[in-house]
Amino acid sequence: MIHALDDAASRLGLYIGQPLANARAMCPDLKVFDADVVADAKTLSDIADWCDRFTPLVALDPPYGLFLDITGCAHLFGGEAALLQTLVRALARQGFAVSAAIAGTSVCARTLTRQASGTIVADGAEAAAISRFPVSALGAGEAITTGLRRAGLKTIGDVAARAPGEITARFGARFSTLLAHALGQGDAPINPRKPLPDYIVEKRFAEPIATDTMIAMTLSRLADTLIASMEKQGKGARRLEAAFFRTDGAVRAITVETGRPVTKSAVIDRLFRERLDALADPLDPGFGFDMVRLSASRTEIVVQEQRDLDANVHDNDELAALIDRIAARIGGKRVVVHLPQDTHIPEHAVLAAPAQHHLAVAMQAEWPARAESEPPLRPLRLFEKPEPIKVPFATVPDGPPHQFTWRRALHAVVRVEGPERIAMEWWRQDGRQLTRDYFRIEDAEGLRFWIFRDGLYEGEVFDADGKPVPPSWYVHGLFA
């Protein structure tokens, strides 16, 4: 079946949805390529990335369309006509067949691209511009288009001439809204791919830049400008994105996040240097970047604090900055602070949370107090997954083992303390619910273990016949 075709093929009378055998019968030397919907979507998204250079508001209109909201942008490119020409030429040079149009509403512009590429419609002239086009250009779906044609309404002008009430009664409210939008009465908002950043600064180059020093210099100058514009409104950046537009159309975006709002360009500069340094696939300038954009996609109002007198504030700032730098280098999830959790299951008692976002909370967290003059009751090193040990026998069925084998080494038990029984949380329904009996153990060498028996003796673990099976033993942690 034909999925898509070019102009030459459609002139031959082939159409989308036609069985391939029929098409081959009409035109034996047809060139056929397998359709790849995923690659098509990827290409469209790449083109959308590239279109970011014209406006930050780019929306996808699958399968082939893109909406660009160029309100207030066109003068930067020498007017609407020049913008349209630049865009179409650049895409055509890359081998894409493009039809583009500019109009006051997105639906009207889309209708125009299907019939009259390159048109620019002034505000208020939408109805006049599209009235002569066939109804199929509206893209309202097969059923409605056929219905309109059967009713004798051939052009959009014909449909527009009828009373809106009649159209709604016959073809539904959705179609009448679409028609109204196409005629320039109200507009459907486009759905941009990315939220509009709070602050954007960018630099275009007549000659593409490729060297690291130039890139670094550009970034630090952009950072200066960005900070200056944010400072006026007392804002600081929490999330920054640098986008590098390559001459061949590829766009690379790099994001850094910070734990607290950044108000110094030197800090931004350093964060990006760390990030660029540590990229797994380094920034490839190819033939050079012709545009670099720096945007602050999340900002916060900066609260000015008394800095000079309070050493604590200084220390906290320094620590937060260090955490940001490390996170920019190795990833935010790899720098963690710890929050106590309200549970007695040892492996869930502490939650590791990204330090960038939880530093302040973690510094104030309430940890359960330890029992005075007791030895440590929880191990210093805890295995994420308890490791199975082999226990040959226990003198008392319920008691601790005399010796056990862990990682193929035999440990003779010298001292034991326990059991400490930890029952699973029956109110949470996740997985196995066996009671654990924990023992603190010291072996002949002086190593101290925290081991447990998973399940009560002859009480919780059964085989297929319902007979009790001896429960298994695990080592869960090591004491200092």
Added chain:
Amino acid sequence: MSGARISALATLRGQIERIETAEVVHRQGRVALGHAEVDSALKGGLARAVIHEVFCEGRQGAAATGFVMGLAGRVSARRPLLWVRQDFSELETGALSMSGLAELGLDPRRVVMVRAADVESALRTSADALACDALGAVVLELWGETRQFDLVASRKLTLAAQSSGVTGLMLRMAAQPLPSTAETRWMLRTAHSPPGAMWSAWGAPRFDAELLRNRHGPCGRWIMEWKCDECQFSEPSAHPQPVAAAPAHRPDPAFQRRAG
């Protein structure tokens, strides 16, 4: 010509002087560990603003962790502690448990953990962190022999520590001691709990600590105990810990030390 030479010599002398005074300034900061013999061997306590190395065999990892944690607790004095560790060591000896840390009498709120994927990023992160004077101590936990941690890397860490005044602690599990610029180097083993009645409270951290290298004093080997309540090391107690709870209003441990 000789004039140029003399001025060059003067510059060099100045540089050396500066380096040495920087060292002397930080040398003042020594923290007593609480174990009298160890403190006297260390000339008053563990030096700040330098690197200390703690080695252990693979299976003694938990004991060495406890010892390093104790040193860090003494040295960092209520300032944040950055613990950099390699992914692999977590598989071998388990993750550092904050509940366990709290049980040792230390404060888990001050610990920021960096989970470095490999040795290179761990080294780089710790060099970065050592230059940040807001920290009390930086711990770098590495498992096994590493080519990357050579004299140059070690010197880099030492210089960073000197300039910022932050103490660096290297926890080297399953590794052999090699030449480095560390101030002290320890070999750690666990020690048995003291014998006592079955019902007595045993299991307080007890270390068999061997001081292999000490740049400004003698070496030695001691049994050291960590007192969870006082947050300091001590001589091994002949008797097990008291069964009765200690009074809530204890005198200040520092004051006690001065008096005794």
